[in-house]
Amino acid sequence: MNPDPPRLPLYRDTVRPEWIDYNGHMSEAFYVLVFGFATDTVMELIGVDADYRKSTGCSMYTVESHVRYLRDVPEGARLAVRTRVLGAVGKKAWFTHEMYVGTEPAPDADPVATIELLLLHVDQNAGRATPFPEPILDTLDSLTEQPPSWTGRSVGAP
Template identity: 55%
Template sequence: MTGEAVPASLPLFRQRVREEWIDYNGHLSEAYYVLVFGFATDALMDHAGLDAAYRERTGCSLYTVEAHVRYLREVGPRADLAVRTTVLGVDGKKVRLLHEMLLPQEESADGTVPVVATEELMALHVDGGTGRTSPFPERAAGRLAALHRDAPEWAGRGITPVPAVLH
């Protein structure tokens, strides 16, 4: 499966697969896809100005409240991964993100890069002191909005239903 060429304007998080992340089937264990996506969310927060210094100063952070992961292709040991992050929507207190995990070392001659997994998530900006949502700082909201792209056709879908098994 191939994806689109990676636009330079979107933040990329890069991570090499560690040996201890490989499961009994010889490929990246499902939990570590989510770990890498979490690191990509952290990188986006840094990019938007919601970094460690901001969190320390304000007590505010992003809290993920919903996530949907699609595992599209196996990833082997020591693979170099890149995660492209797109903002699908942002308002006063919430942001909808899309992470696409790529294998840049397999870029084709036409510039396409295989997409091996995706994660779509909804996160809230929360004041940890009160436990309540809080508006994004204006600068962070602007930086997030600048990363907005239209959602791909598959975004927003849930898990395909499977008929119940009757005994």
């Protein structure tokens, strides 16, 4: 793990009217959509871009996630999503995204939602997971940060 990794750029979006549910705030599905767009951005930055997917037949699939909805988000809100790479080994990668309202969250700002993800590098032609190429693993390793305190939790029955 890099002791002082470079921070990934923020993904930014704006809450659209069609994302608003019957309770008057962003529907849960659209939090996940925005997080998915943030993951797509990271894939581009690490080299799992359209050219890579076309030439190799490989992509990344989210196979597990844990979302926390922490605050309501109104229509028109500007969103900023901070991504952290938590690690990668073999065919697996772990990311987190933290969603904030505003274009540049303050260092002490609380997120409105978070997600923890497990992703697999998949050979779509073979129909199975396959190890990342070394250059992509090296890039992921250079971006790896300490996990935030909220990671590693699960939903449990009472």
